[in-house]
Amino acid sequence: xxxxxxxxSTLSVQEGDSAVIKCTYSDSASNxxxxxxQELGKRPQLIxxxxxxxxxxxxxxxxxxxxxxxxxxSLHITETQPxxxxxxxxxxxxxxxSNTGKLIFxxxxxxxxxx
Amino acid sequence: DAGVIQSPRHxxxxxxxxxTLRCKPISGHDYLFWYRQTMMRGLELLIYFNNNVPIDDxxxxxxxxxxxxxxxxxxxxxIQPSEPxxxxxxxxxxxxxxxxxxxxxxxxPGTRLTVL
Numbered sequence: 001x002x003x004x005x006x007x008x009s010t011l012s013v014q015e016g017d018s019a020v021i022k023c024t025y026s027d028s029a030s031n032x033x034x035x036x037x038q039e040l041g042k043r044p045q046l047i048x049x050x051x052x053x054x055x056x057x058x059x060x061x062x063x064x065x066x067x068x069x070x071x072x073x074s075l076h077i078t079e080t081q082p083x084x085x086x087x088x089x090x091x092x093x094x095x096x097x098s099n100t101g102k103l104i105f106x107x108x109x110x111x112x113x114x115x
Numbered sequence: 116d117a118g119v120i121q122s123p124r125h126x127x128x129x130x131x132x133x134x135t136l137r138c139k140p141i142s143g144h145d146y147l148f149w150y151r152q153t154m155m156r157g158l159e160l161l162i163y164f165n166n167n168v169p170i171d172d173x174x175x176x177x178x179x180x181x182x183x184x185x186x187x188x189x190x191x192x193x194i195q196p197s198e199p200x201x202x203x204x205x206x207x208x209x210x211x212x213x214x215x216x217x218x219x220x221x222x223x224p225g226t227r228l229t230v231l
Contacts, residue, residue: 032218043206043222044158089158093218101146101210101218102171105158 002027002094006106014114019080021109023090024072032093033066033073034103039086047088048075080113087111119223121207127229133195136226139188140209148220149182149192150206158206164190197230204228 003026013019025033034049050057050064050073057064061080066073073092077084087108094102120139128134140147148163162172167184175182179198184190194201204227208220 034219043224045222046219049219101165101212102148102160102163103218103220105160107157 002092002104004090004092004104004106006090006109008109009107010110010112012112012114013080015080015082017080019077019084019111019113021075021088021090021111022072023074023092023106024070025092025104026071027092027094027104028071030092030094030104032103033064034091035062035064035075036089036091036105037086038089038108044089077111080111082113082115085111085113119207119209119221121205121223121226123226124224125227125229127231128197129231130198131196132230133193134197134201134228134230136192136205136207136228138190138192138207138223140190140207141211141221142188143211144209144221145212146210146220147184147190148208148210149190150208150222151203152206152225153203161192194228197228199230202228202230 006023031052035047036044037047038044048059048062048064050066052068061078063076087110089108090106091103094104122137146165149161151159161174162182163170164184182192204225206225207223210220
């Protein structure tokens with residue numbers, strides 16, 4: 001069935017370093033790939049997304065890359081800051097036989113940025 | 116817009132009691148999703164609706180769980196009878212719909228449920 005695998009499950013970096021989180025998906029019809037950030041005790045919030053007609057998208061210190069052939073996409077955070085510490089979820093749109101609006105979420109990555 | 120609204124924010128109940136969680140989606144959104152989040156299982160989709168109609172309830176863990184959406188501005192998730200293993204944070208999310216590929220989901224603040 002539809003599946004999204006996310007790695008690593010935990011990631012610890014020094015402030016100022018880069019962080020990379022990777023996801024693979026199984027549904028070849030997926031065409032929308034959002035990333036959500038969830039701070040402790042808060043709701044998941046969208047930070048960046050990419051659609052299958054582009055290979056890379058940037059927004060200040062964050063970027064997402066997509067390789068549709070290999071069915072994987074990655075989140076890159078540069079110049080990390082302590083406020084980047086959170087759980088990050090990747091997701092892929094689920095289609096099956098039609099475009100359903102459903103998202104399949106990865107298991108989450110806990111990012112810790114040490115000052 | 117106030118965003119997705121959920122109530123209550125916290126619920127503590129005893130095993131065997133009925134629990135009802137409530138959600139008001141963002142006005143104009145066609146899709147509504149119920150998720151459960153725990154440390155062990157992460158973020159799980161329980162059920163989702165399109166234009167008030169349940170589309171996929173394969174994530175509902177068992178018959179003790181039920182969800183309704185009587186109109187476009189209100190949905191409930193009910194657990195009867197509740198069990199300690201139901202303790203989790205329950206999120207409601209809504210999405211504008213698929214016109215133009217609008218899959219983005221907006222999450223509510225969640226309801227933290229504790230079943231003793």
